[in-house]
Amino acid sequence: MVDITETYVDSLALNSAAIKNGRDLVKKNSFPKLCLSDDRTLVFGECKGSGKEPYRCSADYIKPESPVFRCSCPSRQFPCKHILGLLYAYAAGAPFQTEDIPEEIADKREKVQKREDKKQESLAEGQTEPAAKRKTNKSALVKKIAAQLDGLQLLNKLVRDIVQTGLAGVDAKALRTLEEQAKQLGNYYLPGAQASFRELLQLLGQGNQRERDYTEAMDRLTYLHMLAKKSTEYLTARKENPDLSMATDSAIEELLGHAWQLAELKEAGLVLADAELLQLGFHSNTDEVRGEYVDEGWWIHLQTGAIYSSRHYRPFRAAKHIKEEDSMAAVVQAKECFVYPGDVNPRIRWESVSFREPQRGDWDIARSHSHRSYAEAVKMVKNQIKNPLSDKHPVVLLHASRLFRAGDTYAIADEAGKTIALSDLEHIGHPGTQLLPLLKDEHREGQAVLVMFGHDLDTGRLHAQPLGIVTDNGLVRLI
Template sequence: MKLDKEKILAMSPNASAISNAKKICSNGSFVKLAHSSDDTFYMGECKGSGKSNYIVSADFIDEENPVIRCSCPSRQFPCKHGLALLFEIADEKTFEECEIPEDILAKREKKEKAKAKKEKESAEGTEKVKKAPSKTSKAARTKKINKQIEGLDLIKKITSQLLKVGLSTMGAVSLKEYKDIVKQLGDYYLPGPQILFQRLMLEVQEYKEDQDTKHYQQALECLKKLRAIEKKGREYLKEELEKENLEIGDNTLYEDLGGVWKLEQLNDLGLKKENARLIQLAFEVTYDEASKIFTDYGYWIDLDSGEISYTANYRPLSALKYIKQEDSNFSLLTVPTLTYYPGGVNKRIRWNNANFNDREDRSFKKIKTYAKNIDDAVKIAKNELKNILTDNAVALLIEFEKIMFIEEEGSKKYILVDKNQKMIELKNNGARELAKVFYELLPNECLENQVMFVKLFQEDRTIYAEAHSIITDDKIVRLGF
């Protein structure tokens, strides 16, 4: 069986498990390797820390979703022995032939019966009747919404005070007082606004220390977003209270207020697509001091629609060792069921499983057909950024004729120019500056008549483009990692 190592990495619970799996392989810990004649079942006998060897197996009856089993006591899934077995398969080690064990056949049969039953119900149009929310759950939901509205009253009070006295008047004492008030928002089921307030306090604190107006502007942006959440959130929650059925809809305010979506909820709302084909355009890791969360962002394009979406893997600082960090992906993914979060131009996406294939040159050429000229891209960005609650960035593909630079007072500015001779400045969104040798580092084939994946953002009423990758006819050149 041909097994892609990128898929193994994607299945791993964390980096440590991968490292330990590779050690098992390099140490020759497998004393026996076997597979069935039809290549749907693989197994190994592996030396471990216990008296007896561990029996590990991989059932590929559903090739896209292999079931890994091991007799070791580890609670990780797959464990390091299971991952090691997959690496042995990927490395095309020698496996002797064996029969599929009876217990595996029994488990397959049970799974097949369940699948057949589900397909039969679907064919007959049989659907599970949704239970009406119980009085207890409805009462609890109503109580929670009322509590959230109380929290929005507190937000209105604080933001009104800040607008009246001005952010610049906040000293060390008042900052501490506001931070104490912000903590109270946790009691009102409003983690979203709570993080925004925390971010505002951090920006004000930074401004007090260095007097950089950029921090003051960022604080004002946070304040404007809080006012918008308070007003729009109140309307949304009151509408929810008036509904007879308190089921969650696809309103983005649910998440803005701190709600957490479940995959099943999104699928039930119809926010999904079957057999999506995705290629990753860029990858980055960010850290937010306000929430103390690392986020691994992957930016993906749907080859069939051109839609650009993103994945987000959240890793709280307090739980870093328990959550695997995501990594860059260089495959063509075929996703049986792709799930979308409510959103605007760039929606967050998730999936349970995917098939990893090699990218072809025609895929890159296809990606390039979805690029916009600079005028159209800027119009899309401006329209999206009108909504104050959206992130200050819109991910798009822009076609360009050349990259040029100009020097002003000893500093270089890089400009993207399209075939209509329209221009947009390349600039990083945040503290990082664009490398002074940005142009010189690019391969020659990337300099003219290509497509750039950018995130458009607004600063001082001007739209800039943050460069992330360049797509040519046969590859994607990443400008990050």
């Protein structure tokens, strides 16, 4: 059975409310019966509910990598608060009595095993070779690409219309017309491009700080122009030769709106085997244009020192039924960690993981991977930001010889004396520098600082917001 800790149970919960409700059940002694099978593969029990009969809940670890949760309650959240409470009780060391596996669960196990045996028999009898990979329907692919190319022509036209009209000429009436035309992009398999164009329209419709908004709007128009240009070149090549694989050396597929399947990433070799990852930063935000909540984390791969990002999307309409991500203190151990095409901080995802508590050596390893030369780190960041289609807010782990006050704000310096000023970024929308005066003296020298860079379009200067400080024995989170 897996090591059931509070961190592990937290990771199973859909949201913070489910965590609280599960913990509350334990505090209220709502479990009159707590049981464990003799082979320790099944945790089960009974929980008091609103009715006369208690709810019967269980966590089946006959296959530790894919546990099965069951509960007799009518909740649509899964795992429900009763299962979470059962596991929290186990993690807290509550007394569990050893009992035989209930007959209904034993029957379900038997049915699953029979299906598995039958599957293995079929493979042994008629399939000595692995199943052939599903072939791409080239005709359908060419039709889809042709539609996407038509959509990119429309996007190019919309961008040109705005440029020819002038930003000041985009009034309320023009915005309504552009909104209607933007809806048409949804008919061309370009959800990513459509969302980016609608973000531009939202910016133009604000009218709060016109000069600043216009500067950002010009940057977004440049992005949309380059997206249409590069995507047209890329898709034209694929249309002429449908056997070409999807691009994995850039994020262009995702920018257009392709949702990568894990099987596609694995086929492309974009997998980290036996990865150990330590989260160094976490942030949640609301994307009004796309209509979803976004939970984003930044992780260091302990084996290589690469900084990856994880993004979890929860559409507004289904948010309460989708697991809400949270900050993670444990080391995540993934047999297979899938890497999306990207730039400095590629997105990662996994299907199943185990956890362990971080040791002092883990923090030492993380710190050893930090960039010691700011000149080299800044050069890398600038090269990414110069690319119109790249992420404009790369995250980098920097070694800080010292962290000090510089006028009204703070700065960090490398061993050569080169400094980087620290300030809050509008992109994050959550201040972090205000916490710097609260740091202990020992956290101001010889530590590693995780920063997010941003480019001020008005001044042309780079800004960096600290997200966290990696010390020799832990992490100080600043957002």
